[in-house]
Amino acid sequence: MSQSLWPEGKKSAAMFTFDLDGDIIWQNMSSDEPNTEKLIRARSIGQYGPNRCVDMILDLLDKYHVKATFFVPGYVAEHNPDVIRRIDAAGHEIGNHGYTHERFVEKTVEEQLEILKKTQKVIKDITGKEPKGFRTPSGDWHVRTPYLLNDLGFLYSSSMRGDDIPYYTVLDGKETNLVEIPSKWELDDYVAQAYSVYPAEPAGLDRISCYRNVQDNDIREFRGYYDMGLCIAFLMHPQISGAPGRNLVLEEVLKEVTSHDDVWVATGSEVAEYWRKAHPRKED
Template sequence: MQIKWPNGCKSAAMFTFDLDGDIIWQNMSADEPHADQLIRARSIGQYGPNRCVDMILDLLDKYGVKATFFVPGYVAEHNPAVIQKIAAAGHEIGNHGYTHERFVEKSREEQIEIIEKTQKIIKEITGKAPVGFRTPSGDWAVETPYLLEERGFSYSSSMRGDDRPYHTVLDGRVTDFIEIPSKWELDDYVAQAYSIYPAEPAGLDRISCYRNVQDTYLREFRGYHRYGLCISFLMHPQISGAPGRNLILEEILKEVTSHPDVWIATGAEIADWWRATYPTDPQ
């Protein structure tokens, strides 16, 4: 079935950025001796809010695109001016946990505390509580969607199992809590986050060839557009905001915006449209 998108558009595109700052690097080195002194590792993450956000915002403005930034509460707390700048530019801010926790490892009570703490922090900074959620590290617990729906979230962009939005089903009940899936092949961190840890599988380049990464993104977009689907680009400022990789982002923005029949929207806009247009998911 051909999906209906606003204004007769053929497909939809959502640009998202996980502003993880240095919290991932703090988490990875937590068990190392003198972890608080591993300044170089943490500086990789700090590069995101300190420099890369500005470069990304400039590109988004150049191409007239509004994006969604998913932000851990800890990062928002330590970079309030950056979060205000993103919001002031008209972009959406979403909830991304507090310290990029793996929700699958947390109790129900811990998850509630994390979700609500970050909601409060972001609302205090921007004046608006997030309506979108992305689970850190791509894993949430069985209870997580229930907790999000109970707290009035409009949507999540956490799962991988479709190429269209869909209504989350909880205990056999079709809810108005919308999922907007992304894919690993659309995640810049998977291909381009340099790591000192051994590559997996053995022999894999630590950083993929930029030409190949750009080709992957463009081919995925062309496929999604051909079939009238909803592509959700999943990027990180510390990766795609760096000068060389920013050129990849620009080529993607250039191609996507060259198609007048692509609806480019934030997560909140896509979720609202899907809910209003499809009270039940099309088959």
């Protein structure tokens, strides 16, 4: 792009986001199993995120002077209030990620509204701040979800995949104030690095991607976005990218991004607020 889209003539933008899902996904996956409450090992995988990995990520972000956005389910926030306070105290943003990491596409409009409001209240009660951003759990949403986000006054969503720069969500043929900051599957650490138990041993593919390849992919994606003046939104999970070896991968990505003085590294709210100001809707 010939003209910069970003503040102070910065060449491109970067956004580091972390979905702090805790153990709620493991609870959901095993909800139909007998003796679910006894599946301690599975749930400990998720608990590893808030219990250990968040602090390692916070240290790394502080080292590179990066402010990030953490999308948190209300249930996880309720059960880990001290972790949420530490994230907030470090100057990072906290966004709404459903209550129990529900699949919004399967919920009624009334159920979605209740979920959104409940998590807004939970996070505000802990931090004193109501989330401005939303990321849909499980990668999709109901056709009415953006209407609810717009009606509730959310500043932005980071849920869809429709561009390489922010854009205004179109509802009923008109652009709304709801900014979408897209990410991509190839920037999602869970897709590449969450250990998979399928297919059954010994047949099948590797159960986790090579760290070197993931690091190379992330850095190459960033360089592509940088060269074209776009906005990259890394989508990570503390229980994945906060683990010791993968934390080193995250550090190499942070090192690469922050080595460029002309990259604007910002939170979701900062990106969306700037976009509204500098690139107003056509109707405005």
